[in-house]
Amino acid sequence: MASVSTVILGTGSYAPARILTNAELTKMVDTSDEWIVSRSGIRERHIAAPDEATSDMAVAAARAALADAHLTAADIDLLIVATVTPDMPVPAVSCIIQAKLGLRTNVACFDLNAACSGFVYALDTASAMLTSGRYRRALVIGAEKLSAITDWKDRTTCVLFGDGAGAVVLGVSHEPGVGVIGTQLGAYGDSTDLLCVPKGGSSFPATAESIAAGDHFLKMKGKEVFKIAVRAMEEAARDILEHHHLRADQIELVIPHQANLRIIEAISQYLKVPMERFYVNVDRFGNTSSASIPIALDEARRLGRIKRGDYTLLVAFGAGLTYGSALIRW
Ligand code: COA
Numbered sequence: 001m002a003s004v005s006t007v008i009l010g011t012g013s014y015a016p017a018r019i020l021t022n023a024e025l026t027k028m029v030d031t032s033d034e035w036i037v038s039r040s041g042i043r044e045r046h047i048a049a050p051d052e053a054t055s056d057m058a059v060a061a062a063r064a065a066l067a068d069a070h071l072t073a074a075d076i077d078l079l080i081v082a083t084v085t086p087d088m089p090v091p092a093v094s095c096i097i098q099a100k101l102g103l104r105t106n107v108a109c110f111d112l113n114a115a116c117s118g119f120v121y122a123l124d125t126a127s128a129m130l131t132s133g134r135y136r137r138a139l140v141i142g143a144e145k146l147s148a149i150t151d152w153k154d155r156t157t158c159v160l161f162g163d164g165a166g167a168v169v170l171g172v173s174h175e176p177g178v179g180v181i182g183t184q185l186g187a188y189g190d191s192t193d194l195l196c197v198p199k200g201g202s203s204f205p206a207t208a209e210s211i212a213a214g215d216h217f218l219k220m221k222g223k224e225v226f227k228i229a230v231r232a233m234e235e236a237a238r239d240i241l242e243h244h245h246l247r248a249d250q251i252e253l254v255i256p257h258q259a260n261l262r263i264i265e266a267i268s269q270y271l272k273v274p275m276e277r278f279y280v281n282v283d284r285f286g287n288t289s290s291a292s293i294p295i296a297l298d299e300a301r302r303l304g305r306i307k308r309g310d311y312t313l314l315v316a317f318g319a320g321l322t323y324g325s326a327l328i329r330w
Contacts, residue, residue: 003176004133004172004174005127005131005172005175005178005180005181006123006126006130006131006170006171006172006173006180007170007173007178007180008168008170008179008180009069009071009137009168009169009170009171010065010066010067010068010069010070010071010169011064011166011167011168011169011294011297011298011301011302012061012063012064012065012066012068012166012167012168013061013064013164013165013166013167013294013295013299014058014060014061014064014165014166015163015285015295016046016047016048016049016052016057016163016164017046017049018047018048018049019044019047020044020045020046020047021043021044022036022037022042022043022044025158025159029152029154029155029158031155031159036159039262040159040160040261040262040282040286041261041262041264041282042159042260042282042283042287043283043284044284044286045161045162045163045284046163046164046285047147048145048147048148048163052145053087053145054085054087054093054144054165055087055093055097055100056100057143057144057145057163057164057291058081058083058093058097058165058167059100060165061141061143061165061167061291061294061295062101062139062141062167064167065139065168065169065298066139066169068169069169071137071169073102073103074104075136076101076104076107076137076169077104077106077107077135077136077137077138078107078126078129078130078135078137078139079094079097079098079103079138079139079141080094080110080111080112080122080125080140081093081097081142081143082111082113082114082118082119082121082122082142082143082290083112083141083142083144083289083290084113084115084118084146084149085143085144085145085146085148085289086111092109092111093143094109094111095109097141103139108135112125114185114187114290114318114320114322115195115290115318115319115320116259116287116289116290116292116316116318117185117257117316117317117324118142118290118316118318118322119140119142119166119290119291119293119294119314120183120185120314120315120325121322122140123140123168123170123180123314123326124180124183124324126138126140126170127170130172131172136171136172137169137170138169138170139168139169139170140167140168141165141166141167141294142165142166142288142289142290142291142292142293142294143164143165143166143167143291144163144164144165144288144289144290144291145163146161146163146218146287146289147162147163149197149218150217150218151214151218153214154214156222157217157218157219157220157222159286160260161218161287161289162285162286162287162288163291164288164291164292164295165295166292166293166295166296166297167294168294177329178329179328179329180326180327180328181244181327181328182240182244182327183240183324183325183326184239184240184243184325184326185322185323185324186232186322186323186324187320187321187322188228188320188323189320191228191321192319192320192321193221194221194225194319194321195219195220195221195225195318195319195321196218196219197215197216197217197218197219198215198219200215225321226260226262226263228321229259229260229263229317230266230267230270232321233256233257233267233315233316233323234267236316236317236325237313237315237325239325240313240326241313241327244327246327248272248273250311251277251311251312251313252277252310252311252312253278253300253305253310253311253312254267254273254277254278254279254312254313254315255279255293255296255312255315256278256279256314256315257292257293257315257316257317257318258282258285258286258287258288258292258293259287260282260287261280261282261283264278264280267315279296279299279305280296281295281296281299289318290318293314297312297314300312307330308330309329310329310330311327311329312327312328312329313325313326313328314326314327314328
């Protein structure tokens, strides 16, 4: 049987115009630029306008990806949106995006929540659906308005997150050895409490008290998350390389989830891949969850950091706690 693989036909991203600097954050909570930069590497982040929803950012990123792929909305028959911040709990934001983009009605549309690993999970899902032969071209979007679930009075979290969206257009290729050549996903479901929005779901529906207590905002045990993140991302990277008989030095570019520069540096050290081969934009975006990898991927492509024949490794980690890696050959 002829080989069929999923290939990236185009990428796009969108960052809201408003930039929130560390200096501004020092006026909102008891923190300092020095603390934020030394602990996380973050210098600024983009924040969506009050009337700008996740779907608006997703649509902008998707339009850029379609233009890059020289395709139109009519060419898409599958839409997967990775997000933890849909416009509203129901319906799926993918349906709102479908309408705003003018996609056909006979397009499969759904959301996927694997938190910061969401884009890698969505890439794997779309790849399986495309290589099944039942779909031809997919739009996979990672989009987040984390500012909407951030407690701006909690200095331990509010300095870390940002808003934005990234998108890819996927198609299939019969050329052997190119495209999404492997993915690996997993989760530590026994650690859900380390990073969560504790109330507002079915186990604790929102009440006036829970809202007053800020329990519908993101809560994180940063130190514990840090340790598991480093281990999980290193393992996810190592395992996928081993599985495909590749050495770390054969990877031209690693695009890690952008949560914290120290996490990225630790992975670089453990994998023995120099930092020059890691794409880093956490300093300008903070952690944008599902959007972080597709934004970084789009920037890296536009900056010429990815050439034909290169191997790129995506590696992610997020609430759940989920993790995932994907290996792409261009
Ligand atoms: N400004 C100044 N001080 C702060 C602060 C801030 N924004 N946030 C916390 N602190 C204080 C703490 O209160 C603590 O003070 P104490 O020692 O008096 O109790 C001190 O700084 C150290 O806090 P700690 O949490 O131990 O810092 P840390 O070195 O672990 O760094 C994180 C904190 C959040 C940056 C780090 O744990 C981290 O990045 N974790 C992973 C987070 C992540 O990536 N999550 C997303 C995964 S997808």
